[in-house]
Every structure is written in structure tokens, then in C-alpha cells.
Amino acid sequence: MPAPELQPRLTTPEAIVLDGANSVTGAPRKQFPEAGAGPGLSLVALVVTVALLRTRRARVVLPALLLLAAVPGAFEVLVRRADAPGRRASLATLVRVGLSDLEQVASWPSAPVKVVRDDDDVLFPLARYAWPSRPDGVDGGVEVELRGNVLTTACRGDALAGRTVCGVGP
Numbered sequence: 002m003p004a005p006e007l008q009p010r011l012t013t014p015e016a017i018v019l020d021g022a023n024s025v026t027g028a029p030r031k032q033f034p035e036a037g038a039g040p041g042l043s044l045v046a047l048v049v050t051v052a053l054l055r056t057r058r059a060r061v062v063l064p065a066l067l068l069l070a071a072v073p074g075a076f077e078v079l080v081r082r083a084d085a086p087g088r089r090a091s092l093a094t095l096v097r098v099g100l101s102d103l104e105q106v107a108s109w110p111s112a113p114v115k116v117v118r119d120d121d122d123v124l125f126p127l128a129r130y131a132w133p134s135r136p137d138g139v140d141g142g143v144e145v146e147l148r149g150n151v152l153t154t155a156c157r158g159d160a161l162a163g164r165t166v167c168g169v170g171p
Contacts, residue, residue, distance in 0.1 A: 106167065118143045
């Protein structure tokens with residue numbers, strides 16, 4: 002398994018929640034090992050299209066070449082992404098369970114929340130959705146730690162620290 006920084010983007014639930022679809026266009030090339038396939042097929046399609054524009058066979062070959070050039074992008078969106086059609090149900094369940102966990106910790110707006118630790122940005126989008134108003138310096142309320150860099154919330158009470166801990170990690 003490649004190192005996390007070399008894994009393709011948007012293939013994990015965490016990447017989908019954090020980055021969304023806009024991240025695809027800004028991701029570094031090293032995160033897309035097949036990045037040469039799309040441009041390569043597109044270049045071949047362009048050269049053949051220019052050559053065939055003067056023949057009658059262009060009506061048949063041109064659509065086939067354009068479809069061939071679209072294969073890498075379609076594969077990425079329909080198979081590899083964490084929100085691909087076959088994975089949407091599990092992603093939705095993971096997010097729904099996470100929101101439910103967070104809402105049980107402190108039901109907004111009736112219970113104020115003070116996030117005292119936020120290890121990573123993975124749980125931040127869910128926490129902002131569950132608790133849309135988290136003003137800085139809130140006194141009182143439920144103290145919450147958001148731990149780890151996976152989307153699993155698993156909120157529990159930490160008697161030693163006297164606060165609620167959500168997430169996986171130390």
C-alpha cells in the first residue's frame with residue numbers, strides 16, 4: 002500500500018468529506034499514477050481526428066476516439082472514488098452515524114460546545130455541520146476533543162480529562 006501522501010485523492014471517505022469534488026483539479030500529479038493515460042489518449046485522439054477530418058470515416062472513428070479518451074476519467078469517477086456509485090451507501094452511512102454520534106454528545110443549539118482539541122481536519126466538517134455555531138471562548142458547555150484523522154467518530158466520555166472525546170487516537 003503506498004504512503005498516504007502518494008495515494009490517489011478522493012478514494013477514502015475522509016478525502017471526500019474534506020476535499021469534495023473540487024480537489025480533483027488541484028491535486029498534484031504524483032497523486033494520480035495514471036495521469037499520463039488521460040492526456041496520452043487525448044493527444045492520440047486529437048492527432049487521429051485531425052488526420053481523419055478529410056475522410057468519410059471520421060464520422061465513425063471520431064466518436065470512438067473521444068469515448069476512448071474519456072475512459073480514464075470515467076474509471077476514476079465511477080470506480081475509484083469513495084463516492085462512486087457502488088460506495089455511496091457506505092459513505093452515507095458513515096457520515097450519518099458520525100453526525101448522530103456528535104449530536105448525542107451535545108444537541109445544538111440547546112447544549113453549547115467548546116472544542117478543546119482538534120487533531121486534524123477530518124472530523125471538523127461533521128462537527129461544523131452538527132454544531133453550526135461554535136464561537137471562540139465559549140465558557141461552560143460540553144468540552145469536546147476531536148481526535149485522529151479518520152471519519153470514525155466513536156464519541157465517549159473521558160473521565161480522566163473530564164470531557165468528551167470523539168474520534169480514534171491517543
